Amino acid sequence: MQITRFGHATVLVETADARILIDPGAFSPDTPFELEGLDAIVVTHQHLDHIDQNRAPALVERNPGAVLLCDPETAGVLEFGDWRENGEGVETAVKGVTLRGVGVQHAVITPELPRVGNVGxxxxxxxxxxxxxxxxxxAYAPEGVDVLAVPLSAPWAKVSExxxxxxxxxxxxxxxxxDLTIAELAYGIYWGHVANFGGVEDARKLGQSDSTTA
Structure with missing residues (x-):
């Protein structure tokens, strides 16, 4: 499995015969939006840092054979592409790869803001x-996970969580x-806590690379 981070939430997973892009959002550079030969594009939820509705239509056009997968709420607001609804426990087969939906809702940012759907x-x-x-x-911790993409900073998160x-x-x-919500000077504080207390032996080494093989 080859994993490439493109900034913030955007991740390319290359495994078996499939190439899967997750969360092509507005905080990421142009590079992932220029990819071709994708077998699936997955969007976890509708916030702009997870789906850039300005650049994503061209990405979808560039990959006409890709399976498009997102949570039900996002499927209702995207005006481009033929999106399939993902959900808790829903399995989608893509070239020998199984994509399985995890979860239902976005974390609470503040009680005054309505929670949108979020399916990992x-x-x-x-x-x-x-x-x-x-x-x-x-909120959701599925069993059998070998490689975790961990959100490091957000308006809804704190380090202990x-x-x-x-x-x-x-x-x-x-x-x-x-992690693009963290200033470069402070980045080591956040990642240091995960590396020191998360119980994952090689966390710090992986955190320093934009591409890794798992």
Missing amino acids: VTVSADGEPTLFHPGDTY TVDFVQRVSPTTVFPIH
Whole structure:
């Protein structure tokens, strides 16, 4: 399994015969929006840092054979592409890879704001590790996760919850996503707590790379 981070929540997973792009959002550079040969594009929820509705239509056009998968609420607001609804426990097969929906709702930002839908995804294939991208929540901790994409900072998160999430999922390896809300000077503080207290031995090494093989 080859994993490439493109900034913030956008992750490319290459495993078996499939290439799967998750959360092509507005905080990410142009590079992921220029990809071709994708077999699936997965969106965990409708917030702009997870789906850039200005650049994503061209990405979808560039990949006409890709399965488009998102939570039901997002499917209702996207005005481009033929999106399939993902949901808790829903499994979608893509070229020998199983994409499984995890969760229902986005984390609480503040009680005054309505919560949108959020369906994370596990990516698994025979003989390959299982990756979990949760979108924007720490509420769900599926079993059997080998590689965790952990949201490192958000208006809805605090460090103790991040560490608890990593401990509950208990992956073999972990790498950071949702991290463009952290100033470069302070980044080591956040990742240091995950590395020191998350219980994942090689967390710091993976956190320093934009591409890793799992």
